[in-house]
Amino acid sequence: MKSLVCMKVAPKVDQIKFDEVKKTIVREGVENEINEADKNALEAALSLKETHGGTVTVISMGPPSFEPYLRLAVSMGADDAILLSDRAFAAADTFATSRVLAQAIKKVGLFDLVFCGEASSDGSTEQVPSSIAEWLGVPQITYANNIKIEDSKVVGRRVITGGYEIIESQLPVLVSVELGANTPRFPDFRRKRWADKEFKLTVWNIQDLGLNPNDVGLLGSYTIVKELKSLPAPARKGEFVTGSPQEIAKKLAQVIKASA
Amino acid sequence: MSQILLQKEEGKEENMNGHEIFVFIEQTDGTIEDVSLEVLGKAREIADKLGGSVTAVLFGENVESLTGEVAKSGADLVLYGESSLLKDYTTEAYAKVFEAQIRKRKPDVLLIGATHNGASLAASLAIKLGSGLMAHVIDLEIESDTGKLLGSVPGFGGSIVSVCKCSKGDIEMATVRPGIFKQREPSTSRIGVIQRIEADLKPEDKKCKVLERSVKRTEELARTERVVVAGLGCRGELSLPKELAEDIGGSLGVSRPLADKGLVPKDKVVGSTGSSLNAKLAIVLGVSGAAHFSSGIRDVKTVIAINTDSNSQIFKLADYCVKGDLFEILPYLTAELESSSK
Numbered sequence: 001m002k003s004l005v006c007m008k009v010a011p012k013v014d015q016i017k018f019d020e021v022k023k024t025i026v027r028e029g030v031e032n033e034i035n036e037a038d039k040n041a042l043e044a045a046l047s048l049k050e051t052h053g054g055t056v057t058v059i060s061m062g063p064p065s066f067e068p069y070l071r072l073a074v075s076m077g078a079d080d081a082i083l084l085s086d087r088a089f090a091a092a093d094t095f096a097t098s099r100v101l102a103q104a105i106k107k108v109g110l111f112d113l114v115f116c117g118e119a120s121s122d123g124s125t126e127q128v129p130s131s132i133a134e135w136l137g138v139p140q141i142t143y144a145n146n147i148k149i150e151d152s153k154v155v156g157r158r159v160i161t162g163g164y165e166i167i168e169s170q171l172p173v174l175v176s177v178e179l180g181a182n183t184p185r186f187p188d189f190r191r192k193r194w195a196d197k198e199f200k201l202t203v204w205n206i207q208d209l210g211l212n213p214n215d216v217g218l219l220g221s222y223t224i225v226k227e228l229k230s231l232p233a234p235a236r237k238g239e240f241v242t243g244s245p246q247e248i249a250k251k252l253a254q255v256i257k258a259s260a
Numbered sequence: 261m262s263q264i265l266l267q268k269e270e271g272k273e274e275n276m277n278g279h280e281i282f283v284f285i286e287q288t289d290g291t292i293e294d295v296s297l298e299v300l301g302k303a304r305e306i307a308d309k310l311g312g313s314v315t316a317v318l319f320g321e322n323v324e325s326l327t328g329e330v331a332k333s334g335a336d337l338v339l340y341g342e343s344s345l346l347k348d349y350t351t352e353a354y355a356k357v358f359e360a361q362i363r364k365r366k367p368d369v370l371l372i373g374a375t376h377n378g379a380s381l382a383a384s385l386a387i388k389l390g391s392g393l394m395a396h397v398i399d400l401e402i403e404s405d406t407g408k409l410l411g412s413v414p415g416f417g418g419s420i421v422s423v424c425k426c427s428k429g430d431i432e433m434a435t436v437r438p439g440i441f442k443q444r445e446p447s448t449s450r451i452g453v454i455q456r457i458e459a460d461l462k463p464e465d466k467k468c469k470v471l472e473r474s475v476k477r478t479e480e481l482a483r484t485e486r487v488v489v490a491g492l493g494c495r496g497e498l499s500l501p502k503e504l505a506e507d508i509g510g511s512l513g514v515s516r517p518l519a520d521k522g523l524v525p526k527d528k529v530v531g532s533t534g535s536s537l538n539a540k541l542a543i544v545l546g547v548s549g550a551a552h553f554s555s556g557i558r559d560v561k562t563v564i565a566i567n568t569d570s571n572s573q574i575f576k577l578a579d580y581c582v583k584g585d586l587f588e589i590l591p592y593l594t595a596e597l598e599s600s601s602k
């Protein structure tokens with residue numbers, strides 16, 4: 001099995017603040033992490049490799065600061081990692097992002113599976129996976145868990161409104177892995193030393209991918225942002241109810257009755 | 261029928277007002293998704309404002325019987341395509357027949373409910389058509405000077421919204437978050453035109469096969485007046501929260517990790533990837549109040565939170581805050597409610 005995993009590095013969303021005057025997102029001091037669902041995607045790829053052999057390559061589009069996270073993925077078990085990095089790629093919407101990722105996947109060559117997470121934690125458009133499948137012309141199983149290979153076909157459990165379906169596809173295929181679908185493994189400590197010091201990360205820029213500057217980043221995007229705004233937090237009383245458990249229960253029961 | 265078609269053909273090039281809005285009507289086993297009719301209602305409102313028309317597009321195996329309801333819910337024209345290859349939703353087959361229809365009729369706008377199927381279909385179509393796509397918008401407006409669609413796209417868990425528009429391509433596209441817009445009362449006086457369309461598919465076009473499906477529709481959390489929300493702090497032990505939900509005559513919702521563990525169905529999730537509550541009362545137990553969760557309780561009238569951590573973010577989002585162990589407090593609370601209801 002040759003698997004590729006599209007992995008994004010995202011800011012910790014709970015640390016993000018909004019500057020109400022400048023109308024911009026405050027990113028200073030905000031920590032980054034491997035996008036949560038992409039850890040599930042990587043885990044799905046690694047566990048298939050354990051059963052069926054093959055390789056797992058991680059691909060990410062982003063600035064050079066993503067590098068340590070790609071090395072982290074390698075220490076978790078990925079065989080190779082490619083960073084797609086160029087100033088021209090900046091400020092891409094899902095159209096331009098998926099185009100760059102798909103172009104890199106084509107450059108890697110033959111593959112059986114492309115994994116994505118179901119969503120990024122910051123943008124959460126959920127559009128990049130299906131868009132990549134379309135650029136590549138391969139079928140897709142989105143929002144999947146329990147991904148297995150049976151008779152050289154992929155079978156996954158796909159979450160849909162009100163339930164799930166079991167869906168089967170021929171290879172090659174794109175699979176977007178449900179957030180929380182599995183428990184991602186921890187980095188292997190011995191492997192981590194190697195990944196940090198000796199592993200040679202591949203970096204591709206716009207020329208390496210043979211893309212036109214008009215087709216990537218802001219220029220290659222098909223949507224534009226007119227303005228950003230924050231939704232004001234609803235006014236809440238924030239009143240602490242104290243006392244013994246019995247007293248608290250009595251007070252809460254009154255609140256509950258009053259809210260009828 | 262011909263009147264609408266004529267109007268459209270003439271209107272297309274010369275008349276800016278000839279807006280045709282396409283709405284995808286998603287159905288599973290003959291049941292139309294609520295969000296599709298919500299989107300249809302909003303499309304009707306926009307079309308009336310712009311003097312345009314609304315075309316609903318429906319695919320499946322035997323779906324003709326659903327078209328009447330769609331017409332009554334706001335569509336001027338209902339296009340339906342039938343094929344045994346469209347019985348189950350698969351992105352490849354649906355995107356192929358949908359693309360053909362869009363290339364044929366060249367609508368100005370395409371709106372799709374942001375279910376999992378809808379989001380996958382929309383993202384595939386956007387690439388096929390070379391068009392911009394706004395993700396699960398929570399509001400839609402028309403920009404006054406350009407007549408373009410403005411979509412409010414939530415990000416960062418739902419706390420920040422970017423107002424976007426499509427800047428390239430022949431069609432403007434958006435997926436719409438479920439539960440945002442209102443369905444129209446079906447009106448028998450609306451006469452929509454119903455038209456069967458060709459669904460040109462070969463067996464090879466269907467690359468995925470649905471082997472099994474299990475769908476159970478339960479009462480929608482978004483419409484429940486009183487909700488008890490359980491989080492990881494409940495340690496998977498849901499009998500007390502369930503009892504409390506019963507005592508207050510409400511239902512149980514959860515933070516996402518509890519559903520990921522398979523303890524409750526996914527449609528009980530509160531938050532950016534689940535429901536946004538509109539309840540009068542929510543009692544939130546052992547939930548930390550992460551950004552992706554918080555957007556789900558924004559519109560609740562009264563929020564009670566119980567958490568052992570006095571610094572928990574959830575207390576900034578609650579009206580009545582209890583710093584304490586939910587397992588200690590709940591037995592007294594349920595006893596209190598049960599005795600006073602006698």
Ligand SMILES: Cc1cc2nc3c(=O)[nH]c(=O)nc-3n(C[C@H](O)[C@H](O)[C@H](O)COP(=O)(O)OP(=O)(O)OC[C@H]3O[C@@H](n4cnc5c(N)ncnc54)[C@H](O)[C@@H]3O)c2cc1C
Pocket residue numbers: 036037119120121124179490491492493494514515516517529530531532533534545546547548549550551552553566567568569572584585586587
């Ligand atoms: C793309 C994306 C989408 C997401 N969508 C959603 C979504 O829609 N909905 C959602 O909920 N999450 C969503 N999440 C996950 C979200 O970020 C949080 O991880 C999640 O909400 C945390 O759940 P929790 O509060 O139950 O658990 P935790 O954060 O672990 O909080 C548990 C809380 O319980 C308290 N506690 C522990 N023991 C007790 C006790 N005995 N009594 C009282 N309190 C106790 C603790 O102090 C703690 O505050 C999403 C994440 C991503 C990346």
Ligand SMILES: Nc1ncnc2c1ncn2[C@@H]1O[C@H](COP(=O)(O)O)[C@@H](O)[C@H]1O
Pocket residue numbers: 006007008009035037038041059060061062094097101115116117118119120121123124125126127128129
């Ligand atoms: N810049 C990126 N680099 C690599 N993968 C990405 C990138 N952006 C999005 N993805 C993939 O697409 C998935 C969905 O992202 P989104 O469409 O932003 O919600 C993520 O979980 C990743 O797998």
